[in-house]
Amino acid sequence: MPDPIAITITREMGSGGAYIAMQVARRLGYVYMDQQILQKAAGELGCDQGELEEREERLQSFWDKLIAVFAMGAPEGVYVPPPRWISDERLIETEKRLMRELAAKGPCVVVGRGAFYFLRGQAKLFNVFIHAPISFRIRRVMTIYGVKSEKEAAEMIDRSDQARNRYIRFCTGLHRLDARNYHLAIETGTIDFNSATEIIASMTQRMREEGDWPWVQDPV
Secondary structure: OOOOEEEEEEEOOOOOHHHHHHHHHHHHOOEEEOHHHHHHHHHHHOOOHHHHHOOOOOOOOHHHHHHHHHOOOOHHHOOOOOOOOOOHHHHHHHHHHHHHHHHOOOOEEEEOOOHHHHOOOOOEEEEEEEEOOHHHHHHHHHHHHOOOOHHHHHHHHHHHHHHHHHHHHHHHOOOOOOHHHOOEEEEOOOOOHHHHHHHHHHHHHHHHHHOOOOOOOOOO
8 A cells, every 4th residue: 555645734824824735635635634633632632622722733831731730629628620631742642643543544634733743654745834924924814813903913923933833842843944844835925825736736746646756754
C-alpha cells in the first residue's frame, strides 16, 4: 500500500490559510482535517468542544493552570463535582495521535496543530506556510470577526501570532516562521486565494503523477 499523502497548512491569522486549505481539499478530493480533529479529541477527553476550541494551538498560562487547581475544590466543605482539567501535554498528545490515525487512512489536508512536524514518517508531506502583510490581515480580521477598529484587529493578530509561536516551540522545539519547516510559502497579499489553491493543487497532482515526491521525512 503506498504511503498516504498529507498537505499541511500552517497559517497566520487573517491570511486566508484555512480557506485555501478547504479549497485545496475540495479540488483534489482529499479529506479536510480541522474541526474533525477537535470533535474527536473532545469526545475522547470527555469535555465540551467549545472548551477545547478556546485552547486550539495555545498553551495555558500560569494563571489558567492555577485557577484550574483551585476550581477542583469548593469553600466551606460544600461538595461540587470537580471540572475536568486537561493538561496541555494531554491535549497535544491526543490531537497528535488522532491526526496521525486519520492521516493514515488516505490523502488529506491538515490545518495547523503542528501537523508539518507531527505527521513526519506517517505520510508523504507537502508542508505549506500561508502568510500575508499585516495590513492585509487586519482588513480581513475586521471583516471576518466584525472587529470595529484596526487597533483591535492588530491586537487580536498579535495575540494569535504569539500564542501559535509558543505552541509550536513547545510541541516541536522549532520556530513557526522558520522557512526550513516548509516546502512552499505563499504570500496572499500578492497571490490571491484562487491562485494559491491552484499552485498547491497543481504541484500535488504533478508529484503524484510523476512519483516525484522527495519530501518523505523521518519519523518524530
